[in-house]
Amino acid sequence: MPELPEVETMRRGILSIVGKRITAAERVPCPRKPILVAPGPAAFRKRTVGRKVTAVDRLGKRVVVRLEGGDSIILEPRMTGLVLLADPPTTEHLRFRFEFDDGRNVYYWDRRGLGSVRLYSEKELAQRYDDGTLGPDALAVERAAFETRLKPSRREIKVALLDQRAVAGIGNLYASEILHAAFIDPRRRCTRLKSDDWDRLFAAMRDVLLTAVKYEGSTLSDGTYRNALNKAGGYQNQHRVYDREKSPCGTCTTPIVRIVQAQRATFYCPTCQGRGKQSFAKPISGKRKK
DNA sequence: CCCCAGTCCTGCGGGC
């Protein structure tokens, strides 16, 4: 489930294509239902082959390959998509291939095929994303804006964190991890969070995401997620709550609880993140020193 | 406007 750390790892993994020229761009014969590729094969080829890559960026959970002339290729992995320099794990789910003038290939591989490969002109890209459908990146947003964008929502904080219009990049896995690191009950309403809650939440968001990027993302037990060199990530070994129902909380040993919010699983520690227990995380005032 | 439920898709694991 590529979220910010996984997509950032994909981005970094193919950075070496910057300055290279595309020599081929083609849908790969795949027995599965084809993913969305836009525009059609001929126009896609015509507008990409011969162009040089000027940058590889990230837009929330999408990889953006910028081309000279202003066009951009958006690789959107959704649930099971991979962006690879290495040979794909299977040919069965290989969807798209780019070839470069140094002889290397970048593959888009996608088991479930919910993802897409799209080409946008500068104008189309602006129309698609500059209208607020994507909020500021979770690693770029400032503390004040973070609170301002989330606080008015009447939703539960876990659900609000998944809204890419508020802040871009957080998905289901990291939302649970971030809230645990911030000692905040995932069911609390945004409107009810206090200033020090936002302080801890913002710090936890940065800490969890930056650490997860360092570990090159999370490869869950299904093994799907891989970096560009087809290597598993390492952050799954650092998970405190996600997919750890009934396991002891690493902080207090209370069994982790699984609930469902907005049709998605949430994992949390009822002790560390219990309602009204947020003082657990606050520094103890000096006079109690023993 | 705000929010939620349903949809897409495939592979896996639980239950019988």
Place this chain on the structure above:
DNA sequence: TGCCCGCAGGACTGGG
């Protein structure tokens, strides 16, 4: 043992 159903959760859509 084998089969079937439900679940996983990205982003989008339709409806209340």
